Amino acid sequence: MGAPRFIPRDFTSSPHLFGRAEVEWPPVEGRERVMERECARLQHAFSLAVRDGLREKQTSLRRYARDLGLDYGRLGRIMRGEIPMKLEDVMLASRHFPFRLQLQRHQPNP
Secondary structure (H helix, E strand, O other): OOOOOOOHHHHOOOHHHOOOOOOOOOOOOOHHHHHHHHHHHHHHHHHHHHHHHHHHHOOOHHHHHHHHOOOHHHHHHHHOOOOOOOHHHHHHHHHHOOOOOOOOOOOOOO
16 A cells, blocks of 8 residues: 555644644645645544544444454554545444534635
């Protein structure tokens, strides 16, 4: 597997807090960078929701990965924002945890 196109946590002012706490999202320039930052924001929200679900179920990320047949190392990198997630990751989580996915049309802030 090659290097990711972008590293989601690099878009935050506090990369070490990606998926763990609220972070700031400094502005970026260029259409592609704006899109990548918005993807990173979605992944951050996903990681927060999964962590909340793990706490509620009193389980670990390792067990969650095992139960769903996911690679624990890859899942950890997703949760930390080291690699971009895939839609399959979102769908698996939405079936396992009590959060609801909702798509809305909006204009991202540049």
